[in-house]
Amino acid sequence: MAEESSHTADVLIIGGGIIGCSIALRLTEGRLSVIILDRGEPGAEASSAAAGMLAPQGEMVEPRTFSDLCVTSRSLYPRFAAEIEELSGQPVAYRSNGSLLVALDEKQETELTEVYRQQTARGFSLQQLTTPEVHRHVSGLSPQIRSGLFAPGDHWVDSERLMRALLVACRHAGVRIEAGQAVRKFKLKNDRIESLEAGSDTAGHAATYTARTYILAAGCWSGELATLLGINLPLVPCRGQMMEFETPRKLPCVVRAGLHYLVPRPEQRLLIGTTAEYVGYDKAVTGEGLRSVLQGAMNLVPFVAGLHFRRAWAGLRPDSTDHLPILGYGEFENLVFSTGHFRNGILLAPVTAEIIAELVLKGSASRPIEAYRPTRFSLPPGEPPPWDHTS
Numbered sequence: 001m002a003e004e005s006s007h008t009a010d011v012l013i014i015g016g017g018i019i020g021c022s023i024a025l026r027l028t029e030g031r032l033s034v035i036i037l038d039r040g041e042p043g044a045e046a047s048s049a050a051a052g053m054l055a056p057q058g059e060m061v062e063p064r065t066f067s068d069l070c071v072t073s074r075s076l077y078p079r080f081a082a083e084i085e086e087l088s089g090q091p092v093a094y095r096s097n098g099s100l101l102v103a104l105d106e107k108q109e110t111e112l113t114e115v116y117r118q119q120t121a122r123g124f125s126l127q128q129l130t131t132p133e134v135h136r137h138v139s140g141l142s143p144q145i146r147s148g149l150f151a152p153g154d155h156w157v158d159s160e161r162l163m164r165a166l167l168v169a170c171r172h173a174g175v176r177i178e179a180g181q182a183v184r185k186f187k188l189k190n191d192r193i194e195s196l197e198a199g200s201d202t203a204g205h206a207a208t209y210t211a212r213t214y215i216l217a218a219g220c221w222s223g224e225l226a227t228l229l230g231i232n233l234p235l236v237p238c239r240g241q242m243m244e245f246e247t248p249r250k251l252p253c254v255v256r257a258g259l260h261y262l263v264p265r266p267e268q269r270l271l272i273g274t275t276a277e278y279v280g281y282d283k284a285v286t287g288e289g290l291r292s293v294l295q296g297a298m299n300l301v302p303f304v305a306g307l308h309f310r311r312a313w314a315g316l317r318p319d320s321t322d323h324l325p326i327l328g329y330g331e332f333e334n335l336v337f338s339t340g341h342f343r344n345g346i347l348l349a350p351v352t353a354e355i356i357a358e359l360v361l362k363g364s365a366s367r368p369i370e371a372y373r374p375t376r377f378s379l380p381p382g383e384p385p386p387w388d389h390t391s
């Protein structure tokens with residue numbers, strides 16, 4: 001017979017990735033008791049798979065309000081990283097050396113010109129580089145590179161170290177983190193969640209958890225959990241494959257062109273990425289994925305061909321139909337959504353944590369979050385969703 005136990009906290013967070021843990025850390029400042037439940041190993045999903053670029057200037061970010069959110073979060077990073085390092089006693093390898101965006105063909109050159117136009121019009125610092133200037137910035141780049149942009153404000157962090165340190169910081173701050181606890185069922189009363197049930201994915205022991213506030217931060221699995229609550233949250237996993245090499249040659253900064261990038265990591269490691277594949281919850285590393293990642297990196301930095309391979313992995317980004325995060329209160333009085341961070345969850349962690357903590361502690365957020373409201377996906381009865389092209 002299955003054993004049962006029950007637990008209570010002020011706030012219960014579903015999902016122990018960077019989003020759930022960053023929120024937990026902020027909430028402890030308000031002296032709330034916080035439990036994080038994670039189905040598997042906390043931090044082991046998208047948040048550890050990420051490249052760790054903190055780079056809103058590396059691409060065209062639309063709409064403008066979202067771009068502002070990204071830039072705000074980037075500005076919070078130095079403090080966020082320092083706080084985690086101090087609380088955990090572990091370095092997170094936050095680097096502020098900027099990133100180099102390069103163009104290999106006419107299409108990419110046109111895109112970079114547009115990025116430059118858009119971002120300088122908004123007052124952001126970007127330097128346009130000719131081919132010789134690009135090569136002076138970073139040696140070893142492909143002779144095919146036509147031009148570049150240097151974004152001094154775009155930074156990066158070792159997301160695996162950050163995630164590990166964040167978990168330690170949360171524990172030191174008093175957060176209870178439970179691994180292997182998949183949320184399976186909710187008990188509802190009127191417009192409130194009364195309790196939830198969690199246990200291992202393979203059934204057996206089940207525990208009941210009760211809290212004043214619940215936070216849904218389960219990455220690309222948040223849609224499945226919302227379904228248990230009768231809510232339509234159109235989130236899908238977007239697979240990204242990554243590779244890591246040992247490198248005796250240090251890249252001074254991130255180098256990128258479109259989806260392809262190279263990110264230096266401590267201890268002479270070099271990360272290369274990535275793919276964007278909609279193949280369900282499949283985290284396999286595939287031959288085609290590796291070929292595309294490697295080819296993309298070698299087109300930018302040919303010396304990658306001679307480096308020693310260390311490992312490859314894949315992670316699942318939480319992508320919503322409009323590619324924007326899902327933040328705030330929705331259908332239930334005591335459920336806050338914090339999910340759908342797609343390609344920018346590492347970057348957006350500090351600002352998300354601040355917003356969600358304000359909602360929980362004060363009832364409102366000091367930054368505009370209307371564009372991210374969870375209820376934007378609810379439709380009047382009979383109306384087809386805007387992304388449904390079958391009707």
Ligand SMILES: Cc1cc2nc3c(=O)[nH]c(=O)nc-3n(C[C@H](O)[C@H](O)[C@H](O)COP(=O)(O)OP(=O)(O)OC[C@H]3O[C@@H](n4cnc5c(N)ncnc54)[C@H](O)[C@@H]3O)c2cc1C
Nearest residue numbers: 015017019039047051052053183219240315344345346347
């Ligand atoms: C290859 C790749 C590269 C990326 N590069 C960058 C980058 O350079 N910069 C950037 O800002 N972002 C990047 N991202 C995106 C970023 O990683 C994500 O947006 C972010 O990690 C999402 O964090 P999360 O906490 O929402 O999700 P996750 O880290 O996926 O965490 C969700 C957690 O919820 C748990 N969970 C799921 N279901 C349940 C359940 N039923 N009960 C309990 N727990 C549950 C899971 O076990 C998981 O631990 C990248 C992502 C990938 C895959």
